[in-house]
Each structure stands twice: as structure tokens, then as C-alpha cells.
Amino acid sequence: MRTTEDNVVLSQLLFPDVVETPQSMFGKYPKRELPDGAMVLRFAPSPTGFLHIGTVYMGMINTIIAKQTKGVSILRIEDTDKNREIENGVMTIVEGLRNFGIDFDEGMIGDNQSKGEYGPYIQSKRLDIYKVFAKDLVSKGYAYPCFMTEQELENIRKEQEEKKLRTGCYGKWATWRDRSLEDVKAMLEKDEKFVIRLYSTGDIEKSFNMMDLIKGYVTLRENDMDAVLLKSDGFPTYHFAHPIDDILMGITLVTRGDEWFSSVPLHVELFQKLGFKQIPYAHFSPLMKTENGSKRKLSKRKDPEADVQYYISKGYPKEGVKEYLLNIANSNFYDWKIQNPGKSSEEFALRLDKFNKAGSLFDIVKLDDMCKNYIASLSAEQVYNQALTWVQEYNKEVADILKENKDYCIQIFGIEREGPKVRKDIVKYSDIKEQLTIFFDTMFENIEYEDISGIIESTKQKEILEKYLKVFEIPNSVETWFEGVKKLAEEMGVKTGEIAMVLRVAITKKTKSPDLYQVISILGEDKVRERLEKYLGKVI
């Protein structure tokens, strides 16, 4: 057993270089001056090498809530596991989020750059800070060095499993928690590796209640694990970094994934031992997918759709993806969107208590629908601009066409875009190539005519074409044009539909196309006549 004095000595022995105290640390970060109700939120992903769809989801939620409460959003990087560190990990997150229009008020803005006064905003640069608090805990007897080797840890785990006990380092299994100062000194002199563990005083038999902003009131058991606070390499575990970073940064609501929920008792004990006021939690359920009839978390390893790049490369509009994500967050978003067509999604009042408590399935069909509606809400020029951005990266050939024929393309994207009945056939920007095909000979030449001879005999087709060519002109309204077609149908004794069908195939090679009159108007009289004649030649 160690005395109170022993612990003070021990803390000095363990952290001889640390001169700061928790009090002096707090002095460095003044209290934030914010309006009533303002929330300070931090989004704290780990740099694991790619931008997860969940990262966009959480990043967006945090920034929206901060903005709506006139608070502060912070992007912090949790890179305390150097085994998992990946090159450019930070940039992938920073740039990826920025690309999605998700901007933070404070935090990392580049690999080694940040903005804000509450940094550093990357945990690997905060090592000295964690030591200050670790030293403080040791001096108070709330933490201690543990010299157990991996093998020893493994052994106790096996023994616990055999005896059907809870596994882990707690109570009598935590063999170093009460060792004498002499024992510790001896190990230190031998330069043995050690970790700093929490000296837990919790009782697993006791429960306590806690409010989670998403889950509501929950009942949890107290923590009794002597969790690792500082690893042998001097890096903190997440558990230790979390209270310190969030308190020092003045966070008012901790948002994080559901996987942390089970650690709440540990974190509560840490807040108490550190003398911090508990920050409220909101635990978000993960995005799921189904596989073989069972649900599971979307994982990058197995699921390509977990990577945001998957949607980008397929040409999904980012805004549409965000809207879909918002709809997962609060399912009344879609209704709100319809009622507030002009408003930006960021104005939607997200409510924490409206989040799904269990995991939501990621539904690509619904995503398609929302993207389709999103694109339908844009002007032709906006479609052009967004499509161009995408195509410049993913389809150079189409990008050239777009750049060289700006006005023409805008006309094409404008087909059936005016008025109440907007054409909704673009889900993602990869679909626009299909839209353009009939308007550019270079692409048009490469597609085959659809065969309608089974529906309308060749001789009849020929007759229709010949007669139509004689009266062909492009009037200035659909009505006039269609009147002409109708008149011709009457004269020939055929159905209007048949004439339209023949013309459609002759002009677009397809049996399905956007409004024929608008297509003809855009193509122009010469081009249409040329195509009609060409098809006539083919039918014979």
C-alpha cells in the first residue's frame, strides 16, 4: 500500500519534467464568450485513410447544430494510435469534408495547420497536456503505474475466462494498483515498460442514471476497470484524451458514435476523478446495411459504399447525398424540404431526440430518389456547372464537349425543366452523357437505331417520313408543331402516336426520349432534316 505522500513522490518520479498543473492548463484557455444556448461541438475522427460516409454524416450534424445555436464547431483529429496511422489521413478528412461544404469554425485545416485558440487540435501534439493531468491523478492516488506485461495480461484473461468471470484489469486482478513505492521504484530503475492506469473506485454492482440526448434516460453500471490512461509509448488512450480535450476546448455537448456508449461509465468516473463537470453526451447510432438478412455496420473493408468516394465517383451530387443523410438523421427532413423548397438544408432544425436510437439502414434507392429530386430543383445552368465539375474529373471526353458547347448544353439541360412538371431523369452526373448523346454526332454515330419495324411496317414508316419531310418545319410552339403532326396523321389515316414514334426513332434512334419538339428545336432544322433523310435511306 502507498500513503498519500508516497503518491506525490510517485507522481514526481513518473513525470519529473511536468511543471504545469491542471489549474495552470485551464488558465491557458479562457472561457468562451457565447450567447445563451450556444453549443460548442467537436467532431473528432481518426485518420484511417479514407472518408467514411459516417464521417460526412457526423461532421455535418455537428456543424449544423453549432451554426443553428450560434455556437462553435471544431474539427479535432484523434491520432493516438500510431499503429493505425496512415499517410495523408488528416488531409483526406479535412479536404473531404470541405469538399462537401462542411466547414468548421476551429480546428484542423491542413496536415499541420489549424485555426482557433484552443489547440493543438490534433492529439499527437497534445502529449504534454495529458501528462499534466496524469501526474495530477497519480499524486492523488487516482492513477498508478502498471508494469504487467502483455503475457501477464493474457494469462489473467485466460484465467478469468475459465472461471467465467468478467475479463479485464479490475479489483484484485489489477495487481499493481496497491503495490508499494519501493516495488515501483525497483521496476523504474530496471527501466521496465509501464502504463498509467486509472485507480477505479467504482462498484460494478451499483447502477446510476444518466441522460443521453439521443437515447434518453439510461441506466448504467458503475465502472470498476482500471483502464489504461497513458500507454507505454506516452500516448493517451481515447478514454483519457476525451475528457481532457473536451473540457479544455470548452465543449458543451459530446457527440460520438454508439460504439462509445458502453464506455460511458468509465468516462463518468474519469470526469469525476479529474474534477471536471460532466459534459452531456449524445450517442449516434451507426449507418447500417443488410447482408444475408442481418444488419451490420457499414464497414470500409467489406462495403465499397462506406467510402464517400464511391458516391462521388458514381456522380452523385454532394448536396443530394447530404440531404439523404439529413433525412436519415431526422426523417421529417424530406417533408420539411418539400414545404420549404427555397431554403438551404442547413436551415433545417435538427433535433437530437428525433434521431433513430437503433441503427438505420442505408438505402441507396432512397438516395437515388433524393438526388433525382435535388437535380430537378436546379436550373439548367446549375446542372451544367455541377456536371462540368464532375465530368472534368471523371469523364474527360464529355468534359470537352461541355466546355466547347456551353450554351448548347445548357439548352439541352433545360429540356422539360421549366414549369411545374420538371423532368426527373438525372440521378447522378454520370447520367448526363446519355442525355447528350442524341445532340452530338460524335456520340450519336456510335449508337444503333432501335428497331420498330415490329410495331410499324417499314413501308408505312417510309411513307410517313416522306410525307413529313415535305411539310417539315420548326414552328415556334409545341402546340403548332403538334397540330401539324396531328393534321398529317389525319390526312394519312394513321395514329398520331405512330408518326411521333417514327420521327422519334429517326431523330434520336431511341423509342424513348425527352419532349420531341424541344429536341427538334435544339437540334435545328438542318440537323433534323439530315437525320430524317438518313433514316429514310436506312428504312428502304
Place this chain on the structure above:
RNA sequence: GCCGCUAUCGUCUAACGGUUAGGACACAGGAUUCUCAAUCCUGCAAUCGGGGUCCGAUUCCCCGUAGCGGUACCA
């Protein structure tokens, strides 16, 4: 195994303890249109199972069951 959270149409979800259990997406049918899309109408389709409490339970309680998460010197 142990601990915790969760449970409404296929999916996302709504419903002060009293509703015909509502909406959206998907699907099917119809209307409309020069085709397709769009639009409009209609249909299909759910309270996990069992016990309580209550005049009355999707809602509250208990027991099962299932799903998810945790059970690391990973986050």
C-alpha cells in the same frame, strides 16, 4: 459468457394511454401525354412473442426472442 441499448409496412419513420395505426421511398394497377420520365388517383403492406397494469396499451411494467454495440497499451 457478461454488460448495455434497441424493437411499428420491404426500407426510413409518425402517432398527450383513446387514430380506421399516418406519411415518404420502393412495388403493383389506373388516369394523362407524341414515347419515356414527370404528375394525379388507387392498391399492397406493420405495432417481435407471452404475460401483466388499466374501462382502454404501439405507448407503462415484467419475462422471453431477435438485432446492434461493448467487453484492448483501437478509435
